[in-house]
Amino acid sequence: MTKRLLVAAVAAATFLTPAIAADSASLSHFLEQWDINNDGVVTLDEIREGRAQRFYAFDANADGSLDRDEYARFDKVRDAGIARFSPAEQAKIRQIADGLTLPRNDADGDGRVSRAEFIDGSVGWMKEIDKDGDGRLTARDFPE
Numbered sequence: 001m002t003k004r005l006l007v008a009a010v011a012a013a014t015f016l017t018p019a020i021a022a023d024s025a026s027l028s029h030f031l032e033q034w035d036i037n038n039d040g041v042v043t044l045d046e047i048r049e050g051r052a053q054r055f056y057a058f059d060a061n062a063d064g065s066l067d068r069d070e071y072a073r074f075d076k077v078r079d080a081g082i083a084r085f086s087p088a089e090q091a092k093i094r095q096i097a098d099g100l101t102l103p104r105n106d107a108d109g110d111g112r113v114s115r116a117e118f119i120d121g122s123v124g125w126m127k128e129i130d131k132d133g134d135g136r137l138t139a140r141d142f143p144e
Contacts, residue, residue, distance in 0.1 A: 030093075030129075030137075031137065033052045034137070036049055042138075043135075044114065044126050044135065046127065048122045050121050051119055054100070055119070058070050058077075065114045071113065075102075096129060099124070103111075107120065129141055
């Protein structure tokens, strides 16, 4: 359980810690949090890996699904990170973060999100964010 808490803390910090750069309020912050290999591009593989890490971090009972309570904790951590930004930036970030919510990921409507549902949601989420349709998320996909 201690390892799970450590992983949860790392995952939360990875997604939610504001960038140190001067433009920390920018949605380019997303790139810093999801760009696993730090090449300035987020790929579908990185989205899948990031979602897998976040899923693991919040599946407190390790049963392979996020129930409403686990999802409530996930939402609370995500909301706390978003609250660090200006109201205008919060609105932009919430548009992106909406792809991580329970309603958006509960494909079978059973009130729980399985690991497969969460990972399978990667493709649709990426397409929503990928404004230029090139299959890669870069700063161009986050207009100011």
